[in-house]
Amino acid sequence: MPLPVVAIIGRPNVGKSTLFNRLVGKRLALVDDRPGVTRDRREGEARLFDLTFTIMDTAGFEDEDPHTLPGRMRAQTEAAVRDADAALFLVDARAGITPLDEEIGRWLRGEDTPVIVAANKAEGRGGEAGRLEAFALGLGEPIALSAEHGEGLADLFESLRPYVEREEEETVEEDEEDPSRPLHIAIVGRPNAGKSTLVNTMLGEERMITGPEAGITRDSIKLDWEWKGRGVHLVDTAGLRKRAKVEDKLEKLSAMDTRRAIDMAEVVVLLLDATRGLEAQDLRIADQVIEEGRGLVIALNKWDVADHASSLFNGVKAALQEGLSQLKDVPLLTVSAKTGKGIDQLLGAAFEIRDSWSRRVTTGELNRWFEKAVDNNPPPAPGGRRIKLRYITQVKTRPPTFVVFGTRVDQLPESYRRYLLNSMRRDLKLGAVPLRMTMRAPKNPYDANKD
Template identity: 55%
Template sequence: MSFTLAIVGRPNVGKSTLFNRLVGKRLALVDDQPGVTRDLREGEARLGDLRFTVIDTAGLEDATDDSLQGRMRRLTERAVEMADVCLFMIDARAGVLATDQMFAEILRKKNAHVILAANKAEGKTGEEGFLEAYSLGLGEPLRLSGEHGEGFEDLYAMLMPLADSFAERAEAVMPEVDVDVSDDEEDFSGRSRDFNDGKPLQIAVVGRPNAGKSTLINQLIGEERLLTGPEAGITRDAISLTFDWAGTPVRMFDTAGMRKKAKVQDKLEKLSVSDGLRAVKFAEVVVVLLDAAIPFEQQDLRIADLAEREGRAVVVAVNKWDIEGEKQEKLRDLKESFTRLLPQLRGAPLITISAKTGRGMDRLRDAVLRAHDIWNRRVSTAQLNRWLTGMVEAHPPPAPAGRRIKLRYMTQAKTRPPGFVVMCSMPEKLPESYSRYLVNGLRDDFDMPGTPIRLWMRSQSDKNPYKDKKKSTPSRLRKHTGKKPLSK
């Protein structure tokens, strides 16, 4: 049975470095600056033959409950209560501090299984801090180096008996159920296959700082899982959460707020933005979240254009609609601005929501599913060629230097997003305006609003590589027949 391990400790003791090593990927941002991690990040860890879920948490700090650090601490304490095992880390080089002693007392009360680890204990530099760790009263400390991979055999030895006890406990409480699926086996297997075997829909929520991205995801999952607050730029790295959204399995990425490039000077913020850009590239649907008070700022347009250039399905959601006064007039202005400023996303859904109150969540889900469906749409070759004939008759292509460009054949080469190839003469002389004419026609006639459409013009003038080659006659055949052999 799998179990959950929460890594906790003061800021900058090496929690994210250990997390990345356990999951085998660089998922969490790592920097010398303390307090990089703010949200809870989960990953599937491997240690020998052990498989378990590991949670990277924010650094424990002694702060008031209303402060950002206090809200981070409450989120970490919640992870401690949920986890089966806590790995409490201290910095062996810094030794045991007063905050370490205070949080050790908290962990004793909140979790029954606590493993004490003195990190950064490689070499002799951490020897004194490692010995000080005994004073915390959490048993024999584990000498560890998350950066260099030292002490993992000892960590395995500590986790193995706990994993066995969790497995035995689960078997003891698991009820025996006699299930007869003979009558509705087909229905049951179909439902399980749809949910369990299908990959979750990948959604990235992007936008400027303080647009309400984390609040939106908390509203969707029904719990305060991500850190929120009035401060801009709380989220620092792309956090992914997998959950069931009204019957649809989704994996949703909460990304850091993206500011103008000129304003991003801090190294950590650059890492955060890069993490968000990677989430956009891996997503299938990108929800661009705008603030209703200041929508369609220059940075909003850049973010939406980025998603379109990456070929993602795009849904534009205007948040904080609950505090908007003149809703009808505002909505008209939004639609006009959307059409004028983002012509490359013509027809993409524009949804008004309130992440705080939950208003518009059903509309948002419907828009996401429809955008994903259009993004995967395929049109038959026969339909495309009938359509192409009509488009050419209605608006023939230009005739540069008196030579008419002929559009001969069209087919769909790919989906996700839809991509089409048109075989034609002189593709290099076909103006961009005519390509836009065809793309807009595809959107209107095949019901593909908003999704990125790729259109490639190809020439049919490629020669047969064997056309001008002389056929060679084997010498043995020339000797007996005196003429070339028949081709096979």
């Protein structure tokens, strides 16, 4: 089934090609300060959060004889709009509304294609006057946008959503939905925690150099492996010491390489040394993994030689609950890199975390949960003025990321946002993976004095 089509229209040099490049994620369209660079219609597959659609860049709309080159370009633009599911009418917020903008507006009002007006070049507050002026075009509330700086994309998402989201669930990247794809897993921890020994035991060969000296591994070593018929992309990393103790340039580069490995991983295994227990540096590493939005599994290594095993496990678990308050119930497992005990459980937990990390909640299920959560615990009314939460949408996976739309959301306390996240994790069974939630309010100047 073809993707919905959105055509960008506007007079020359308002930033149509810049926005096109922003939405397709590549510099496919030529961009220059001079007007009239774009002549033919150019199409590309656009991604805006979780919306996927065909975006069409068009020539600048000019009032010229149909037989001239500008006239033929205008005919191409008109045809593009008539074939589109929605038209995105771009105006220059800093220049204000021109007579040609007004002519384009009159023509669009006579067409059947839905129109969204976007005031581009509105970075900062400099374009607000031009945005308000665009109300006079009679095509609804304009949104503020900066194609060059990527500002206003959440408002653009909200405006486009009714016209293109019908394809949303059918156009999720196949790679994200395929449970058979290789698991990208990075093993991190302090020096001498046994990371390379664990990798060697997993592979069944002495692939990594090991020894009693700390810091043998310097580069992040990437290895392709198979566990029970499932592909695993395994990365062994250099040990991470407390930053203040890192003085050697090579060790600094190794630490940067490890952090890049965390960025590229789907799930990170934080390996602890059971003979030393949980240390502050372990919590710092775990916090970095969560901050990067990666799935996290914590493994207590050297369990075969640990003293007072039961009390040690309970003590580490309690310390993690307190030290990682932003993400409760992170899996804590025991392993022996030397004997291989616990490795199957570790890999099984990593695949489960990856499944939760990649999960997409359907729009219907998500908003049924949202209505119930808000009904059970309505948001506060600071100063006697209600905060209205209207709906929620999942904008991406890996990690699951959500946007809540409503009014006065800037006054919503952090405790209420935590309530929503905790309820979501529990009720929707999203597991112990990082979740992202942002709040967005429509920018309508006429709402300023309304409840």
